[in-house]
Amino acid sequence: MSLNSRYCDGIERRDFLRLGTAGLLGMGMSLAGLLEARTKAAERGKAVKDVSLIFVFLHGGLSTIDSWDLKPDAPNEFRGDFKPASTKVPGIQIADLLSKQSQQMDKFALIRSFRHHNSDHGPADHYLLTGYFPQAGFNPGQAPNNHRPAHGAIIARKLGARNSVPPYVCLPKMHASAGPAYLGASCAPFVIDADPNAQRFSVPDILPPPALAASRLDDRKRLLASIDRFQKSAEVKANRGAQAVNVFQQKAFALMTSPAAKKAFDIHAEAEKLRDEYGRNSLGQSCLMARRMVEAGVRCVTIDHINWDTHSDNCGTLKRDLFPMLDPAMGTLFRDLAERGMLDSTLVVVTGEFGRTPRINGDAGRDHWGPCFTVALGGGGIQGGRVVGKSDARAERPASDPYGPEDLAATMYHLMGIDPDDEFFTPEGRPIKIANNGKIVHELL
Amino acid sequence: MQHYFLKLFGRPMRATACECERVGEPSVAQVLHILNSPDIHEKLVHEGGNVGRWVRTIPADDKLVEEIYLTFYSRLPANKEKEVAVEFLRRRPNQRRQAAEDLAWTVMNTLEFIFNH
Numbered sequence: 173m174s175l176n177s178r179y180c181d182g183i184e185r186r187d188f189l190r191l192g193t194a195g196l197l198g199m200g201m202s203l204a205g206l207l208e209a210r211t212k213a214a215e216r217g218k219a220v221k222d223v224s225l226i227f228v229f230l231h232g233g234l235s236t237i238d239s240w241d242l243k244p245d246a247p248n249e250f251r252g253d254f255k256p257a258s259t260k261v262p263g264i265q266i267a268d269l270l271s272k273q274s275q276q277m278d279k280f281a282l283i284r285s286f287r288h289h290n291s292d293h294g295p296a297d298h299y300l301l302t303g304y305f306p307q308a309g310f311n312p313g314q315a316p317n318n319h320r321p322a323h324g325a326i327i328a329r330k331l332g333a334r335n336s337v338p339p340y341v342c343l344p345k346m347h348a349s350a351g352p353a354y355l356g357a358s359c360a361p362f363v364i365d366a367d368p369n370a371q372r373f374s375v376p377d378i379l380p381p382p383a384l385a386a387s388r389l390d391d392r393k394r395l396l397a398s399i400d401r402f403q404k405s406a407e408v409k410a411n412r413g414a415q416a417v418n419v420f421q422q423k424a425f426a427l428m429t430s431p432a433a434k435k436a437f438d439i440h441a442e443a444e445k446l447r448d449e450y451g452r453n454s455l456g457q458s459c460l461m462a463r464r465m466v467e468a469g470v471r472c473v474t475i476d477h478i479n480w481d482t483h484s485d486n487c488g489t490l491k492r493d494l495f496p497m498l499d500p501a502m503g504t505l506f507r508d509l510a511e512r513g514m515l516d517s518t519l520v521v522v523t524g525e526f527g528r529t530p531r532i533n534g535d536a537g538r539d540h541w542g543p544c545f546t547v548a549l550g551g552g553g554i555q556g557g558r559v560v561g562k563s564d565a566r567a568e569r570p571a572s573d574p575y576g577p578e579d580l581a582a583t584m585y586h587l588m589g590i591d592p593d594d595e596f597f598t599p600e601g602r603p604i605k606i607a608n609n610g611k612i613v614h615e616l617l
Numbered sequence: 618m619q620h621y622f623l624k625l626f627g628r629p630m631r632a633t634a635c636e637c638e639r640v641g642e643p644s645v646a647q648v649l650h651i652l653n654s655p656d657i658h659e660k661l662v663h664e665g666g667n668v669g670r671w672v673r674t675i676p677a678d679d680k681l682v683e684e685i686y687l688t689f690y691s692r693l694p695a696n697k698e699k700e701v702a703v704e705f706l707r708r709r710p711n712q713r714r715q716a717a718e719d720l721a722w723t724v725m726n727t728l729e730f731i732f733n734h
Contacts, residue, residue: 360644362646363645363646376646377646377649377650377652377653378649378653379653380652381653381655381658383658383662384658388715391719392719392723395701395720395723396726396727398701399698399701399702399724399727400727400728411732413732414732417728417731417732420647420648421648421652421726423645423648424645424648425652427645428653
């Protein structure tokens with residue numbers, strides 16, 4: 173039956189045919205390719221295990237000078253309202269208001285010397301989500317707007333799907349730069365376009381209307397298979413968009429009938445107390461959903477949370493609205509992962525597209541600041557309780573060990589068993605490095 | 618207009634005058650929507666809707682199939698297609714309305730419809 177042409181490793185064979193020779197030159201996942209990747213990784217002395225990624229994107233740009241890299245001795249116009257406080261790890265201090273994650277400091281690390289050259293929404297987002305700064309002609313208003321594939325799309329391509337759940341999921345919506353670019357439809361994310369904090373949250377359209385008997389759905393599927401046979405004209409076959417729809421339909425049916433997916437999407441099965449601890453807001457519940465989905469086999473979950481763009485009343489907004497969401501979400505996520513024995517196999521990255529200006533502006537706010545900020549990451553093989561690099565006296569520039577989005581990408585791929593020096597070939601046959609020549613941040617390992 | 622269907626199928630944000638804002642790329646969510654959307658289901662089963670009207674006014678099965686194909690695909694069915702569809706209707710003579718709804722749903726979910734229309 174044409175609706176179920178998957179082999180046991182979950183790969184859609186039609187993808188290779190559709191991509192032609194480009195598919196054979198290094199793109200795409202074959203069993204041989206996977207074995208080769210694992211052998212290479214093993215040769216480098218790294219234990220090969222399945223690591224999943226939860227990428228928490230604080231859209232708008234978290235002020236890291238007020239959260240993870242405080243400068244209490246800086247002048248008034250730079251300092252901010254919060255005081256650094258000791259954490260579980262001696263020698264590391266973060267904002268006093270972040271008490272929950274402070275207790276989990278042994279589980280994650282901070283890169284305080286992170287920087288890049290751009291302070292605009294749009295291009296900076298693309299840079300953080302793909303490891304590549306976009307080229308000329310970039311249109312941030314498009315959705316998706318990718319010139320290069322997002323991390324999740326690369327992970328989906330390199331590692332493939334598991335347990336009949338999508339390999340790459342975005343929630344509570346898809347960031348415009350979370351798309352697959354030239355990797356195409358099969359690496360696009362499954363988007364949960366709904367707030368997991370909503371009282372009657374459910375993944376839209378995942379189940380047929382309740383009024384429809386199961387037998388009728390079967391009748392319809394059989395009819396669809398027999399009618400669709402007539403649609404396989406040459407023009408349709410040659411058309412990438414049309415083939416993409418085909419791919420998506422396969423995925424859609426698989427998703428509808430996958431018990432693992434059904435379980436993962438059912439946030440209401442989670443204990444109320446734990447839901448409270450993550451925080452009853454879209455960030456907290458998205459982090460909880462992400463944990464569930466990783467448990468079910470999803471390889472990469474990208475959470476796009478707004479709005480961190482505190483141009484006015486920065487410290488007020490952080491204190492009132494943003495920290496009370498970030499702290500329980502992050503703190504509980506790390507604790508929860510550790511308690512379930514999932515920390516070693518789940519890499520969590522928390523960052524915005526840039527930091528915020530060390531000099532406070534006329535509205536008691538901070539504006540965009542790409543030249544120096546802090547990224548937090550833990551699990552998946554990261555040595556927690558570490559600080560990598562430092563910033564200067566006012567957190568304006570790195571004082572040592574500068575790292576950028578390509579290095580973050582390289583490090584993430586490395587931890588997931590993907591060689592950061594790998595290349596893909598675009599449909600035109602051009603080789604493109606997956607991690608933009610980024611360096612692995614060895615101090616984290 | 619905050620319409621889920623339009624947003625899902627790539628209504629441009631209209632932030633610029635650029636054609637490029639219209640998203641041509643399909644998604645799993647789009648496909649799931651056409652497969653399972655309660656709104657679409659409502660429209661298919663509605664008493665005053667097209668399917669209900671056709672079932673009431675077109676007693677001949679082959680003509681009903683032609684009507685469905687003309688409406689969704691802007692073409693008549695090929696002979697083989699007509700055979701399969703008519704057979705499908707004939708197998709459930711006591712549930713002609715439901716069978717017609719199923720046929721309309723199926724046609725909406727074929728590659729030809731999703732991609733071309």
